[in-house]
Amino acid sequence: MSAPTPVVVAAYVAAYVALDWVSFIHPVGAFGITPWNPPPGLSLAFLLRYGLQHAPWLFVAALAAEFLVRGAPAPIAVLVAASLLLALSYTAVAAVLSRVLRIDVDLRSLRDVAAFITTSAIACALIALASVALFAGTGVLPPGEFREGVLQFWIGDLIGIVVTAPAVLVVTRRGTMRRRPSFETLAELTAIALALWLVFGAGLGDAPTLFYVLFLPIVWIAMRHGFDGAVFATLAMQLGLIAAIVVTGLGRSGTLEFQFLMLAIAVTGLLLGAAVSERRTIERELRTKQAALDRSLRLAAASELASSLAHELNQPLSAIGTYLRACQLMLTRKGTGDELALTMDKVIAEANRAASVVRRLRDFFRSGSTRIEPIAPSRLVDEASATLRERAAEHRVAVAATTDGVPDVLVDRVQVEAVLHNLLANAIDALKTTSGERRVRIDVAKDGSDFVRICVADNGSGVASDIAASLFDPFVTTKATGMGLGLAISKSIVDAHGGRLWHEARTPGSAFCFTLPTAS
Numbered sequence: 001m002s003a004p005t006p007v008v009v010a011a012y013v014a015a016y017v018a019l020d021w022v023s024f025i026h027p028v029g030a031f032g033i034t035p036w037n038p039p040p041g042l043s044l045a046f047l048l049r050y051g052l053q054h055a056p057w058l059f060v061a062a063l064a065a066e067f068l069v070r071g072a073p074a075p076i077a078v079l080v081a082a083s084l085l086l087a088l089s090y091t092a093v094a095a096v097l098s099r100v101l102r103i104d105v106d107l108r109s110l111r112d113v114a115a116f117i118t119t120s121a122i123a124c125a126l127i128a129l130a131s132v133a134l135f136a137g138t139g140v141l142p143p144g145e146f147r148e149g150v151l152q153f154w155i156g157d158l159i160g161i162v163v164t165a166p167a168v169l170v171v172t173r174r175g176t177m178r179r180r181p182s183f184e185t186l187a188e189l190t191a192i193a194l195a196l197w198l199v200f201g202a203g204l205g206d207a208p209t210l211f212y213v214l215f216l217p218i219v220w221i222a223m224r225h226g227f228d229g230a231v232f233a234t235l236a237m238q239l240g241l242i243a244a245i246v247v248t249g250l251g252r253s254g255t256l257e258f259q260f261l262m263l264a265i266a267v268t269g270l271l272l273g274a275a276v277s278e279r280r281t282i283e284r285e286l287r288t289k290q291a292a293l294d295r296s297l298r299l300a301a302a303s304e305l306a307s308s309l310a311h312e313l314n315q316p317l318s319a320i321g322t323y324l325r326a327c328q329l330m331l332t333r334k335g336t337g338d339e340l341a342l343t344m345d346k347v348i349a350e351a352n353r354a355a356s357v358v359r360r361l362r363d364f365f366r367s368g369s370t371r372i373e374p375i376a377p378s379r380l381v382d383e384a385s386a387t388l389r390e391r392a393a394e395h396r397v398a399v400a401a402t403t404d405g406v407p408d409v410l411v412d413r414v415q416v417e418a419v420l421h422n423l424l425a426n427a428i429d430a431l432k433t434t435s436g437e438r439r440v441r442i443d444v445a446k447d448g449s450d451f452v453r454i455c456v457a458d459n460g461s462g463v464a465s466d467i468a469a470s471l472f473d474p475f476v477t478t479k480a481t482g483m484g485l486g487l488a489i490s491k492s493i494v495d496a497h498g499g500r501l502w503h504e505a506r507t508p509g510s511a512f513c514f515t516l517p518t519a520s
């Protein structure tokens, strides 16, 4: 909270006196209890924005107004007491709002706007009762005007606060985007003027019964521009209303009635505007989060793929190197044409294998937009096992699959193959230290009528107990070169398909199972 500069303080006192002067219509008693009293709104905004320690300026401004606007209508002691009471009261309201209810003074949430309006309504009622009692007690106000005095005081201050304070807070808010007046702004102001004219100038009937027309532009603007729009629309409407009251020479009781109606408009507009702004903020935050999540998921998927592809590419590339060295040897010897052709074939086969690995990588990234299609689970299992056949053979792991009699599943082929690839690679890794027979079983079976369940089970080391609880969290790994992303990504892919992925401990080894929706 920054301290106000002397210019700001001077502007505040001057604005207080000026607003007191322009709003001095239909006063009750000599104290100018008017049906529209913006200075308290200005004072409240001043304290909320710059801090409660600047409360003495409220007293100065209130006393200055008594002298300059009303020419000191009562003995100086009463004027000082009344100004002190006002300053203390509004400081108390600001304290409740900022210290007890801890509202954000930028009024960015519906909760803050509702708390601001409710607190102001209760506080204004208490202040009205106390002030009017003081005036009546000191004989400044005739006893017959007590009730009307309280009512007018309450509505005048409340409408002044509800209309003025948010406008001041929005204007002095840091980082507020200033909207350039556009054709739309002009249309909105015209709508407010038109509505006021319909109510007061068109001679259509009794003004208060047509009052509902004034809601329309406020609702429109609040829906379009949120809280900030509603704040300025309400202010424009209130100024127009006061002008209309002065021009049409409406009496005090009519004015009072209009102020109650105006309060309904202001509260509706501000709450609606706050709700619209809050929703927009939430939507914006959600979009940002979603984009960040997308980015991190893609990044995670990319690193996982990169590490497993590096592994897969390493094999064909070193095989190609070995075969080519053999070819070189054969070329130095004569008469090995057949053998040379055979080895060259192997080089070509390995090069093709490397190319298919790269193609899979490209497919994966192209599949940023998912392509859901019906596919037989056996095809998914075959494709995934084919890519790991060499690795399984290298570690003497026997992979067997049973996939008969299950319906097609509705999935993104590339993504589900990546899941199977991850689970199979993990199973092979878990078997590396197993002595004796090393087995991986892939079982595909129906799971109820809507799902197919695929389990990849191994008789390996089993899941280490220290990571069992966080197995599916990212970056959980027991491998020296592992990224700990395979299971996390697999789970998010399976979740995205509407299935679920879980771990089952087996003796020996473990199984990872997941479900996929059937196509039919």
Ligand code: ADP
Binding pocket: 422, 426, 427, 430, 458, 460, 461, 462, 463, 464, 467, 471, 476, 477, 478, 479, 481, 482, 483, 484, 485, 486, 487, 488, 510
């Ligand atoms: P990474 O393979 O990079 O470590 P994963 O998320 O795929 O990442 O696996 C996380 C950890 O889960 C592995 O490091 C391993 O300790 C454990 N794990 C996964 N599958 C198995 C399995 N079939 N048997 C035993 N442990 C496993």
